[in-house]
Amino acid sequence: MIVSSPEYLNPPLGTVPAGSLLLALDLAGTAVFAVSGAAVGVKYRLDVFGVCVLAVVAGVGGGLIRDVLIGAVPPAALAGWRYVTVALAAGLITFWGHPGIERLRTPILVFDAAGLGLFAVSGTEKALGFGLHPVVAALLGMLTGIGGGMLRDLLVSEIPTVLRSELYALAALAGAAVVVAGHWLPLPAAPVALTGAALCFAMRIAALRRGWSLPRATGAPPEG
Amino acid sequence: MIVSSPEYLNPPLGTVPAGSLLLALDLAGTAVFAVSGAAVGVKYRLDVFGVCVLAVVAGVGGGLIRDVLIGAVPPAALAGWRYVTVALAAGLITFWGHPGIERLRTPILVFDAAGLGLFAVSGTEKALGFGLHPVVAALLGMLTGIGGGMLRDLLVSEIPTVLRSELYALAALAGAAVVVAGHWLPLPAAPVALTGAALCFAMRIAALRRGWSLPRATGAPPEG
Amino acid sequence: MIVSSPEYLNPPLGTVPAGSLLLALDLAGTAVFAVSGAAVGVKYRLDVFGVCVLAVVAGVGGGLIRDVLIGAVPPAALAGWRYVTVALAAGLITFWGHPGIERLRTPILVFDAAGLGLFAVSGTEKALGFGLHPVVAALLGMLTGIGGGMLRDLLVSEIPTVLRSELYALAALAGAAVVVAGHWLPLPAAPVALTGAALCFAMRIAALRRGWSLPRATGAPPEG
Numbered sequence: 001m002i003v004s005s006p007e008y009l010n011p012p013l014g015t016v017p018a019g020s021l022l023l024a025l026d027l028a029g030t031a032v033f034a035v036s037g038a039a040v041g042v043k044y045r046l047d048v049f050g051v052c053v054l055a056v057v058a059g060v061g062g063g064l065i066r067d068v069l070i071g072a073v074p075p076a077a078l079a080g081w082r083y084v085t086v087a088l089a090a091g092l093i094t095f096w097g098h099p100g101i102e103r104l105r106t107p108i109l110v111f112d113a114a115g116l117g118l119f120a121v122s123g124t125e126k127a128l129g130f131g132l133h134p135v136v137a138a139l140l141g142m143l144t145g146i147g148g149g150m151l152r153d154l155l156v157s158e159i160p161t162v163l164r165s166e167l168y169a170l171a172a173l174a175g176a177a178v179v180v181a182g183h184w185l186p187l188p189a190a191p192v193a194l195t196g197a198a199l200c201f202a203m204r205i206a207a208l209r210r211g212w213s214l215p216r217a218t219g220a221p222p223e224g
Numbered sequence: 225m226i227v228s229s230p231e232y233l234n235p236p237l238g239t240v241p242a243g244s245l246l247l248a249l250d251l252a253g254t255a256v257f258a259v260s261g262a263a264v265g266v267k268y269r270l271d272v273f274g275v276c277v278l279a280v281v282a283g284v285g286g287g288l289i290r291d292v293l294i295g296a297v298p299p300a301a302l303a304g305w306r307y308v309t310v311a312l313a314a315g316l317i318t319f320w321g322h323p324g325i326e327r328l329r330t331p332i333l334v335f336d337a338a339g340l341g342l343f344a345v346s347g348t349e350k351a352l353g354f355g356l357h358p359v360v361a362a363l364l365g366m367l368t369g370i371g372g373g374m375l376r377d378l379l380v381s382e383i384p385t386v387l388r389s390e391l392y393a394l395a396a397l398a399g400a401a402v403v404v405a406g407h408w409l410p411l412p413a414a415p416v417a418l419t420g421a422a423l424c425f426a427m428r429i430a431a432l433r434r435g436w437s438l439p440r441a442t443g444a445p446p447e448g
Numbered sequence: 449m450i451v452s453s454p455e456y457l458n459p460p461l462g463t464v465p466a467g468s469l470l471l472a473l474d475l476a477g478t479a480v481f482a483v484s485g486a487a488v489g490v491k492y493r494l495d496v497f498g499v500c501v502l503a504v505v506a507g508v509g510g511g512l513i514r515d516v517l518i519g520a521v522p523p524a525a526l527a528g529w530r531y532v533t534v535a536l537a538a539g540l541i542t543f544w545g546h547p548g549i550e551r552l553r554t555p556i557l558v559f560d561a562a563g564l565g566l567f568a569v570s571g572t573e574k575a576l577g578f579g580l581h582p583v584v585a586a587l588l589g590m591l592t593g594i595g596g597g598m599l600r601d602l603l604v605s606e607i608p609t610v611l612r613s614e615l616y617a618l619a620a621l622a623g624a625a626v627v628v629a630g631h632w633l634p635l636p637a638a639p640v641a642l643t644g645a646a647l648c649f650a651m652r653i654a655a656l657r658r659g660w661s662l663p664r665a666t667g668a669p670p671e672g
Contacts, residue, residue, distance in 0.1 A: 047662035050611030071297030157451030163274030216270035295521030387498030438495035
């Protein structure tokens with residue numbers, strides 16, 4: 001380690017709310033999202049660099065957008081080597097080992113649901129900590145959870161799946177709403193965060209098992 | 225209202241240049257742009273969440289990009305609940321009522337032209353207020369007007385219509401240029417802003433009625 | 449020149465590391481990248497405005513993304529009229545003169561390689577100057593070189609060529625890595641920067657001449 005600026009020795013409060021368990025969970029969420037990005041890159045037959053870009057974008061993109069919008073720059077994901085390194089490693093492992101990754105589809109979906117809950121909750125807390133209005137903080141928390149996947153899909157010219165598939169964003173929004181409600185009452189932060197993450201996780205898993213989805217528009221088919 | 229930080233009780237000068245009439249116009253522009261975003265979502269048969277995302281992106285995206293680029297974070301559209309709430313409401317109304325929205329096509333085009341003029345002018349003023357060079361301020365004013373629609377089109381994997389259709393961006397640029405010229409002479413801000421917005425509105429309406437457009441490249445057809 | 453704020457009379461150190469030769473090289477890189485953007489716009493038969501948007505996005509987009517991420521706002525490319533004016537001029541020249549531009553294909557590829565090296569090196573230096581971790585600084589330097597082209601391709605709904613084509617990003621990363629290594633040892637900045645830019649340039653030219661590319665994923669073809 002060369003530079004020893006405090007920013008990345010002590011990440012800002014709200015990102016990783018203290019404790020190495022939470023840092024580990026945050027990095028695990030980054031890794032799982034990065035695998036989802038790399039898997040899309042493999043599907044589109046990108047080269048190893050393209051697969052790694054999609055891994056990093058999917059792994060840290062949601063937090064990057066949130067931090068740029070609230071003015072927390074440089075973003076937490078760039079304030080240190082941990083997040084990008086974890087995402088790059090997940091990308092390389094997926095690139096070289098993707099037949100094995102394919103067999104891990106179910107555990108990856110479960111980890112992805114856990115990462116969604118964790119990111120939605122920590123993103124909401126960070127936005128509240130920066131003084132944003134609760135309605136906006138909940139939307140930014142949701143965006144922290146879904147933004148990486150949206151950027152991933154944009155980079156391969158697909159309409160983001162979160163805009164038209166199962167109950168994914170709503171689960172993130174529910175977790176974020178729990179944090180906002182707890183902040184308003186006010187209740188102690190840690191149990192509220194756990195409840196929010198658990199609610200998001202449970203909704204997402206239930207939606208996967210039962211095929212829940214939101215109503216779709218019944219408009220005319222696209223002309224293009 | 226829970227938090228009472230001054231940022232969203234007193235939005236920064238330049239965004240809404242004082243007076244509830246201007247705030248109302250700004251919110252009306254957001255609503256009309258949000259309807260255009262939601263209508264694209266309906267066309268692509270997104271679910272209700274996707275339609276709302278496109279509404280918010282189209283309604284506040286141009287101002288978000290401008291504010292992030294000039295360092296005015298958190299952006300005006302996120303500093304308070306008004307803008308996102310208006311955009312979400314416009315998205316939901318469009319989702320549930322889109323056959324009715326379709327019959328409103330002409331008034332929506334007129335409001336859209338008004339929103340374009342308003343956003344181009346207020347975006348230019350804000351950029352000048354942050355000390356940017358007049359050439360750059362005019363471009364950022366134009367971007368405030370057209371950015372939301374560009375993000376909307378990117379999210380559904382379309383080439384932004386503003387890059388290849390009728391005289392839309394040039395109208396925004398003309399309105400922005402009036403503000404820059406008035407700032408340079410200098411002339412009083414309010415009548416200059418009105419003149420710029422009116423010029424943009426008139427150019428856009430004339431372009432719609434007469435089918436004006438810019439010259440296109442005569443190059444080889446796309447290979448892809 | 450109307451406003452005389454010091455920001456764009458004295459661009460921040462690290463962007464243009466002193467001296468009009470380096471400013472000239474930076475502007476030359478912007479112009480060449482802008483030509484690549486305008487050429488894509490011509491290929492897709494955009495109108496003159498769309499071609500200019502692609503020129504500006506390709507010319508200054510990489511630096512914009514970098515500056516927004518590290519918190520250097522307003523970005524160097526917007527702090528003054530030079531960068532946008534050069535990019536717009538390159539866009540207009542390409543629009544009106546594109547058959548002639550086509551004949552210049554080889555010199556443009558050479559200049560593009562030079563621009564890539566220059567942007568990768570100056571982007572890395574700027575990120576280091578803002579206190580970012582060396583691993584992150586190298587990635588941001590690479591992003592400065594490739595970001596404009598990625599945005600250009602996104603705007604025409606193409607998967608960015610840098611994600612799947614010849615050795616382009618890796619050349620930028622190699623140049624960035626030289627700067628990081630020189631900063632770590634530490635060695636004097638100027639010769640290190642020259643070495644990094646030259647390495648990037650040489651790798652890119654060699655890749656073009658010999659058809660080098662990175663391994664591609666061998667996964668299933670895309671279903672979409």
